Amino acid sequence: MAHIEKKMVRTGSRYYVRFMDPSGKRATEGGFRLKKDAEAALKRIEAEIASGNYGIKDAPLFEDFYETWIRTKRGNLKASTLASYENTYRLHILPAFTGKRLAVITPLEIQDWITGLSGKGLSAGTVGRCYRYLRACLKQAENWDIIKRSPCRSINLPRTNHDELSFLDPREINRLLSCAVEPERDLVALLAWSGLRLGEGLALAWRHIDFESNAVIVERAWSYWGGFQEPKTSGSRRAVPMLPILRVHLQELYRSHGEPLPDTLLFSHDGEKPLDPSNVRRDFEAALKRAGLKHVTLHSLRHTYASASLSSGCSIKALQRSLGHASATMTLNTYSHLIQEDHGRSLMRTSALFEGGEGEVILLADSRTSRQK
Numbered sequence: 001m002a003h004i005e006k007k008m009v010r011t012g013s014r015y016y017v018r019f020m021d022p023s024g025k026r027a028t029e030g031g032f033r034l035k036k037d038a039e040a041a042l043k044r045i046e047a048e049i050a051s052g053n054y055g056i057k058d059a060p061l062f063e064d065f066y067e068t069w070i071r072t073k074r075g076n077l078k079a080s081t082l083a084s085y086e087n088t089y090r091l092h093i094l095p096a097f098t099g100k101r102l103a104v105i106t107p108l109e110i111q112d113w114i115t116g117l118s119g120k121g122l123s124a125g126t127v128g129r130c131y132r133y134l135r136a137c138l139k140q141a142e143n144w145d146i147i148k149r150s151p152c153r154s155i156n157l158p159r160t161n162h163d164e165l166s167f168l169d170p171r172e173i174n175r176l177l178s179c180a181v182e183p184e185r186d187l188v189a190l191l192a193w194s195g196l197r198l199g200e201g202l203a204l205a206w207r208h209i210d211f212e213s214n215a216v217i218v219e220r221a222w223s224y225w226g227g228f229q230e231p232k233t234s235g236s237r238r239a240v241p242m243l244p245i246l247r248v249h250l251q252e253l254y255r256s257h258g259e260p261l262p263d264t265l266l267f268s269h270d271g272e273k274p275l276d277p278s279n280v281r282r283d284f285e286a287a288l289k290r291a292g293l294k295h296v297t298l299h300s301l302r303h304t305y306a307s308a309s310l311s312s313g314c315s316i317k318a319l320q321r322s323l324g325h326a327s328a329t330m331t332l333n334t335y336s337h338l339i340q341e342d343h344g345r346s347l348m349r350t351s352a353l354f355e356g357g358e359g360e361v362i363l364l365a366d367s368r369t370s371r372q373k
Helices: 035-051 062-073 079-097 107-119 124-143 170-179 184-194 198-202 244-256 277-291 300-311 316-323 328-338 343-354
Strands: 003-009 012-020 026-032 215-218 221-223 227-229 238-241
Touching (some): 062 079, 107 124, 170 184, 170 277, 184 300, 300 316, 316 328
Antiparallel strands (some): 012 026
């Protein structure tokens, strides 16, 4: 329990406040000439300990630390990712934590904030993103020894519902293209027939269309915030095989553009600046309405390509390479429910192997891989 002690020194008597700090260690403040000053200090210390504010008067405010932290991120984040961070903080994080000292933010306070976001109708994915961004900031404060421990721990996040993917089938794509307008129509066709992301499609120049190798070369992406930049992941740099329908379409587009120079963009009004993504989305939604189709996003065209590929017998590994996923596991987790399985047929083939029918059986017992007819 906090108390005041009087001590004699060379210059006279002095008063000290003895107490246990929040960590349980004995602490002392003082050297006061007057007892009333020591009593005032005692009341202040007891109030600060009770409120959890003791020892943090010099700790930074959350918003001040955020400004310092986000400046360090600007050099190593893609422009689009940085914009996502800044918008999320402006809309959902700073309004909740501005004015608070870093050291007094508690797990319970963060949990209440998460619950409040869900109560406002934000999706589970949006709430999860808000939490990840806050956690990254507070973890950095811990790493820099500004706070002893990040309060982002044991937080319950809303459950994400993994609904089935919504996309158009090939016949619906044909209806959509018949109702779309140029130049967006050509972009929509490419996205549906190649599985490229919107930013990857907008970044294509004619030098990326390799008719000789029958491939679309993806080596960059374009975003409103960052312009031309590296693709989403290292695996996103790839060569996507052209479907015959896409090859014919691009050959016709190339001729109609007067056989443009290699660095001329495919989807542009002037050949130098890509189409505006907002306008592309607006025209895409208008074409959906004209075609009488359900509402889907431009990204759904990527799922259309994946679905059509799997139904045609494409392997998960080959699809992973075409889509630019980081791993085949990611592709499988996303599209496993679209794989057409004929279990009865596979059972018959397996039985035939054990019965000595046609096929090969690998003998796993041998240290060397051997085969038996």
